[in-house]
Amino acid sequence: QLVESGGGLVKPGGSLRLSCAASGFTFSDYYMSWIRQAPGKGLEWVSYISSGGSTIYYADSVKGRFTISRDNAKNSLFLLVNSLRAEDTAVYYCARGYGPGNSNWFDPWGQGTLVTVSS
Amino acid sequence: EIVMTQSPATLSVSPGERATLSCRASQTVSSNLAWYQQKPGQAPRLLIYGASTRATGIPARFSGSGSGTEFTLTISSLQSEDFAVYYCQQYNNWPPLTFGRGTKVEIK
Numbered sequence: 001q002l003v004e005s006g007g008g009l010v011k012p013g014g015s016l017r018l019s020c021a022a023s024g025f026t027f028s029d030y031y032m033s034w035i036r037q038a039p040g041k042g043l044e045w046v047s048y049i050s051s052g053g054s055t056i057y058y059a060d061s062v063k064g065r066f067t068i069s070r071d072n073a074k075n076s077l078f079l080l081v082n083s084l085r086a087e088d089t090a091v092y093y094c095a096r097g098y099g100p101g102n103s104n105w106f107d108p109w110g111q112g113t114l115v116t117v118s119s
Numbered sequence: 120e121i122v123m124t125q126s127p128a129t130l131s132v133s134p135g136e137r138a139t140l141s142c143r144a145s146q147t148v149s150s151n152l153a154w155y156q157q158k159p160g161q162a163p164r165l166l167i168y169g170a171s172t173r174a175t176g177i178p179a180r181f182s183g184s185g186s187g188t189e190f191t192l193t194i195s196s197l198q199s200e201d202f203a204v205y206y207c208q209q210y211n212n213w214p215p216l217t218f219g220r221g222t223k224v225e226i227k
Contacts, residue, residue: 033216042206042218042219042220042221043155043163043206043208043218043221044218045214045215045216045217045218048214048216057213057214057215058214059214059215060215093162093163098168099168099210102210102213103151103168103169103210104210104213104216105153105165105168105208105210106153106155106163106165106208107165107168107174108162108164108165109162109163109164110162111161111162112162
């Protein structure tokens with residue numbers, strides 16, 4: 001199970017720290033991602049972190065503004081979102097990555113946390 | 120970046136009928152394709168991975184096919200709980216991991 005928290009209403013240029021608490025599986029064995037969905041829109045992958053945290057990727061749309069991290073001792077995933085823009089308004093999902101080798105599909109997903117960027 | 124194109128955007132189907140959803144990749148993704156179902160107000164749920172392997176607990180009426188650049192999700196006999204939005208996602212060449220824009224399956 002994955003449970004996100006930390007979303008809310010923030011002004012343009014502001015920051016938030018999103019959290020995702022994992023349970024029911026060995027968190028440290030799995031790579032994780034954040035995926036977002038703007039209101040009424042499709043899914044957009046945001047960021048990836050390997051199981052040990054040594055490999056990290058970002059979508060171009062958030063590179064330099066968002067920082068992904070994890071605490072395997074606390075079974076937690078984080079996303080620090082800085083310099084927020086109106087177009088960052090979305091539900092942010094954490095999802096467990098799965099698959100052999102370089103495969104990366106998502107299962108399961110958390111219920112999401114809503115980030116609203118507005119003045 | 121691999122662009123995933125889903126068609127149609129909306130599919131109107133009667134309960135009990137067959138639904139066929141398409142997903143096309145801008146370059147080959149081999150069989151590295153997943154399908155997800157999303158109902159209103161819910162998180163997406165994995166249906167298919169490896170283009171054709173059903174995820175745990177997914178009913179047999181859902182089937183996936185294709186490889187390379189052309190993929191299909193078929194729902195053999197639509198149940199009321201199947202009306203939802205369906206997304207495809209490629210994981211062959213990443214980052215970035217990319218999704219299609221979705222196909223909404225609605226009641227006819």
